[in-house]
Amino acid sequence: MRKSGLLVYEILQNLAAMVKEGVTTQDLENAAERMIRDAGARPAFKGYYVPAAGKRYPYVLCTSVNDEIVHGMPSSRRVLKKGDIVSIDTGVELNGYFGDSAVTVPVGEISESLQRLLRVTQESLELAIQQARPGNRLFDICGTVERHVTQNGFSVVREYVGHGIGTKLHEEPQVPNYVDRSHENPRLKEGMVLAIEPMVNEGKPDSKVLPDRWTAVTVDGKCSAHFEHVVAITANGPWVLTRP
Numbered sequence: 354m355r356k357s358g359l360l361v362y363e364i365l366q367n368l369a370a371m372v373k374e375g376v377t378t379q380d381l382e383n384a385a386e387r388m389i390r391d392a393g394a395r396p397a398f399k400g401y402y403v404p405a406a407g408k409r410y411p412y413v414l415c416t417s418v419n420d421e422i423v424h425g426m427p428s429s430r431r432v433l434k435k436g437d438i439v440s441i442d443t444g445v446e447l448n449g450y451f452g453d454s455a456v457t458v459p460v461g462e463i464s465e466s467l468q469r470l471l472r473v474t475q476e477s478l479e480l481a482i483q484q485a486r487p488g489n490r491l492f493d494i495c496g497t498v499e500r501h502v503t504q505n506g507f508s509v510v511r512e513y514v515g516h517g518i519g520t521k522l523h524e525e526p527q528v529p530n531y532v533d534r535s536h537e538n539p540r541l542k543e544g545m546v547l548a549i550e551p552m553v554n555e556g557k558p559d560s561k562v563l564p565d566r567w568t569a570v571t572v573d574g575k576c577s578a579h580f581e582h583v584v585a586i587t588a589n590g591p592w593v594l595t596r597p
């Protein structure tokens with residue numbers, strides 16, 4: 354999992370460096386697919402069956418721009434422009450083990466409020482990662498994201514959640530970015546591996562899916578940010594597999 358994690362990291366670094374005005378999300382997709390194949394890995398998203406959509410996802414990346422929350426699809430018609438934010442999410446399978454990570458990248462200079470959205474979302478992920486240690490419970494992670502986001506005046510998306518990960522892309526447990534007493538709250542144990550992925554809205558938390566049945570957008574049209582890391586729970590605390 355460390356190897357698949359580092360591969361995803363390297364791919365996202367390279368894609369983030371490509372992001373600038375005039376680049377299309379299809380350009381990012383093409384570069385990502387080449388990097389994944391060159392590494393002898395398999396894209397984890399392309400062909401992945403998602404029951405809620407009732408079909409297989411057709412790309413190696415999810416590229417979600419501005420008010421798109423997740424599952425935005427790369428397109429040669431989606432030209433990035435100054436002031437946009439673009440979330441790039443990808444997963445790979447390498448030697449049977451999965452990696453999955455996302456970053457949200459500014460296109461040129463972005464507004465101060467969007468800078469704050471990206472900063473708070475990333476901070477909520479870092480704070481949550483610190484909770485991924487034996488003896489804690491799942492809700493320590495969920496509640497940490499929720500608290501940091503809401504205290505800063507933003508809102509947490511409820512319809513999409515993080516997940517266990519290992520020899521499958523999505524394993525138990527679900528990792529919501531909020532505490533919901535109707536979810537299970539297992540104790541965290543050494544050896545568990547979680548994909549923690551806060552999706553944070555500038556405005557209201559509500560989301561809807563576009564007629565393409567993939568792209569999730571904010572209902573109020575305000576922007577949304579997304580960061581994700583895979584974190585192994587070790588006796589020494591959290592080990593982030595998707596960065597060096």
Ligand code: MF3
Nearest residue numbers: 398401403410415423442453
């Ligand atoms: N955002 C999802 C995740 O990180 C992406 C996987 S769903 C797929 O788990 F359809 F894109 F494959």
Ligand code: CO
Nearest residue numbers: 453548550581
């Ligand atoms: Co994920």
